[in-house]
Amino acid sequence: MKAAEEAIRSDAPAVRVVVVEDDHASADVLQRRLQANGMVVSVAHDGRQGIALVEELLPDLVLLDVMLPDTDGYDVCLRIKSNGATAPIPVIFLSARGEVVDKVRGLSCGAADYITKPFQAAELLARIDAVLGQARSPRVPRLIRPVERSAGSRMVARVTIADRSLSAHVEQLLAPKFDVADGEVTPDVLILEGNAAQPADAPEDVPVVRVTAAHASQDRPELTPVDAQLPRIVDLVVRERDLEGDLEAAAEALIVLASAIASHDRPSQGHSERVAARAVDIGRALGLDESTRMTIRLGALLKDVGNAKLPASLLAKHGELTADERAMLERHPLLGEEILAGFKRLSGLLPIVRHHHERLDGTGYPDGLRSEQIPLEVRIVTVADRFEALLTDRPDRPAVAEAEAVRILQGAVARGELDAAVVAALATQIRAAGAK
Amino acid sequence: MKTRGDKVTTKVVPAHETDAERRHEHRFQVSESVARLVMRTTANNLPLSRDDRPYQWSTTTYCDTVDWSIYRQAKTGSAMQLRIREYHRTRPREVLNPGTAWIEFKDDEEDTSLKERFGVPMDSARSFLRGEPTLPNLDHGLAERAAKLLKGGARPVVVTQYNRLAYNSLDSSLRITADHNLMYFALPWAAGDGDEDPRPLGTLLAMEPNVIVEMKWYGERPHWALDLHSYLQENTKQERPSKFIVAMRWLLGDSGPEPK
Structure with missing residues (x-):
């Protein structure tokens, strides 16, 4: 527990691991080893408890034994992978069963890796790092809730422009009305250059304004020039989205009417x-x-x-x-x-x-x-x-x-x-x- | 291949496989340890099936009508199953994915069955499901019967997924398979739009806790296969209806008597 507390205190994002292992001694050794490496570890001793823990904690990783008292690890893995909320969580099998068919079966159930017992701690940790590294690639959304902002706070724009001087210019123009977002805060609007692809980690429902360093052009009417008009245009885009929210409020009024009739x-x-x-x-x-x-x-x-x-x-x-x-x-x-x-x-x-x-x-x-x-x-x-x-x-x-x-x-x-x-x-x- | 303007169209010639004659088909639900012994014995006597990678995922989408005419017939022991099969290395969470699809027709009677299947691009399988004449009517006339079912409103309704180990004799007279991790999923009735997209699996209806071993054969079986059959009968946990019937029972909450 001490290691976990230290990890939390150090402000580093502690890796949360659920270990599903029926042998108490093995689970204890594993838990201590992982905690000593800054991970927050929760242990379940059967499949049912394991699934419940995974659904409750949404950990970064599951270490799963194959032979469990109530079911087998393949079953647990498939249930994790069949639930939309837990499917992205990587699973590593730890098992004494070392035949090729066991490994093929484990991996075909959706596991990221299969490690045969007895294993060396250094190898386990290296494999965990490799699996977590892949899971954190930008294409895989992490299971982190976006940071919520208090009502009445300034609007937030996220500027994703490769050209540094253009990016700085845009931020300067927007500064009177907008805060510039970092990755943790859900922005109100996304500013991109030209036809650049939307960042993989950007929320889907945020409006996008595409800008260009050039002057306004009839050939590219979808691009907004970076000039003094930019803050006004970005502001309008955000307000249009808010207006849609107002229409939802109108629908709520109709619902009240329908309820009154009912x-x-x-x-x-x-x-x-x-x-x-x-x-x-x-x-x-x-x-x-x-x-x-x-x-x-x-x-x-x-x-x-x-x-x-x-x-x-x-x-x-x-x-x-x-x-x-x-x-x-x-x-x-x-x-x-x-x-x-x-x-x-x-x-x-x-x-x-x-x-x-x-x-x-x-x-x-x-x-x-x-x-x-x-x-x-x-x-x-x-x-x-x-x-x-x-x-x-x-x-x-x-x-x-x-x-x-x-x-x-x-x-x-x-x-x-x-x-x-x-x-x-x-x-x-x-x-x-x-x-x- | 012919050109039409700047578009190139390719005539699809489906891969075709069919049983030479009706095969006996017995299913057994056994424990993991019994299945291991059975498959070791099988591996000593039969080669791994060329077409089935060990433990690859087999996803089978079964069709039925709004009034469940195929299921009702299947419960009497005699029916023709209409299904689309896909193979993947890792378990997909959607069905009717791009790639090769096998359109399969399986005519069941008591303890024998007759199967015919066509390997086609998924687009062709979708056309077939819409009732368009995509396949030649070969050998046993099953494609024609399937087309009638589709005309009568048969559509994909339920899905099974499992890992399969398959062993096949060289002359295909004996086939023994073990299906692990068997899962049953509901599939919402297709909407008219979005017909070209893969369809997400619906609710997980159930998972089989054990292994399903199937022995299919025609003609005489070797002694070891007869012994294995007896061993399976002695160690069977439960008489097994077909996967289609089990899936439909889960889907409809049908707790009626289990068909033999």
Whole structure:
């Protein structure tokens, strides 16, 4: 522990290692050796504990024994590599099994190296250095959260220009309005020269201004000259991005409106929020990016906004609907689309609003779309909506438990109504939550 | 090869492999130690398969329809599997990657099967999945049956990945394989757009804790293979349905009786 504390005190980025080793004596020796070399070491003695530690700590490296009491190291390695959050973490196998087939198998599971016991400490450390060196190459994103800045602080520009004098000139021009970023702070804007490639470690969603030392040219209108106008132009680019944030705020206002309408229907109070949270979780499990998850969230929150155009008496009615009433109710996706169509920025949500009652077999409404015609985002919201509805008491049936709700949805999958992979993602989440 | 303006198009001639006749196929789920013994015995009698690198990753994407017609038939013991197979040195996290794809048709009946496959560029495999006539209808007419399935809405739905050790007799009458690290993944139903991109694997449905040993043969087997078969039967943990059936059971949460 002392070595780890020293590493932290020295301000050097301590290497965090998880050791998964069932033999306590071996684990202890290894832990001491690594700590003596400035590493922060956590030890697990079986596979399950090891996976839990890796998911919790997101270490820089995993040292993994092959023979474990509850499972084998190959299984643990594959689980680490199958989880998007832990997949980039390098794994080194340490094993007494030294046959070629064992090594080939270990490496094919995604391990960065395979070291046979008994090993020399110097060789182990050299291999760890080599593996960490590769893992830190610019193409591999490190698992470090960006440094957050306090509200009200000055805007930050990151200037990445190879020509030093041009770079200094740009920084000087921007100085009255912008701080110049180092690598740790997430910038508000990125300044690049000409067609230079974006740095590999630059965040994807930051706006870019491309500059040129030459005067403005009609041939290259995308390049901004480095002159007195540069700070104003960079400022405008950042404000445009902020404006998009304001539009999201407008969407939030619509969500409040939709929630207010839903509150007239007691059983559905809070339903949209629960559906949105559930749908986002499913989207994350399916590896969808943050932007798509945001679309799913907003779409789930606004999917029933069309109810605003339906008679309140119809929404509040308890008991069986007549055929006419049902037909009217089934118009709410179209009405919702009409309401939101005027908001250009919300066009990405319209398929969710219009199609969240469609079914893969074509028996849904309003368009009777089939399988591929229904976007994945819509299928996710549909599953989340039906799942959350099953958990709530309704006039015609009592609420069911989560596991039972999953079984009911699997029945809908078997009938061809829902996407099996989406329901499977939900089922895995419910199973995992139940196991904790 | 012909030129059209400044574009060059190459006619794709698919590699083609097919079983000469229906093969018996028995599967065994055994422990790691039993699998090691079995594969040592096998290695003493059969050469490593030329086409299968030891422990390379085999990724198989299986198709089915919205109403699961292939799975329902498979549960009765008789069905034709339609699948795309890819081989990689390290485990990919996507399917339908650029490179060579093997379009495979496997006609299962009781304990025998008939397999035919075509090696094509992935673009051609994608065209095939869209229902375009990409393949010649050879030998057993399986390609024609597959085209009907696709016309009926069959699409990729579930994926298996595993490391395979394969041994093959020179005349292909006997093949013994051991599959390690067998994993089952869901694959979300394809959206109409983005059809040309590799598709990310969905949720990990399950991992097999043991090793799946398969023995496939036609004609007479040598004595050592008969002995090995008996040894496998004695040490089998569980009767095994096909990987497709196991994958679909995980996908659909189907806990019905296991087909033989």
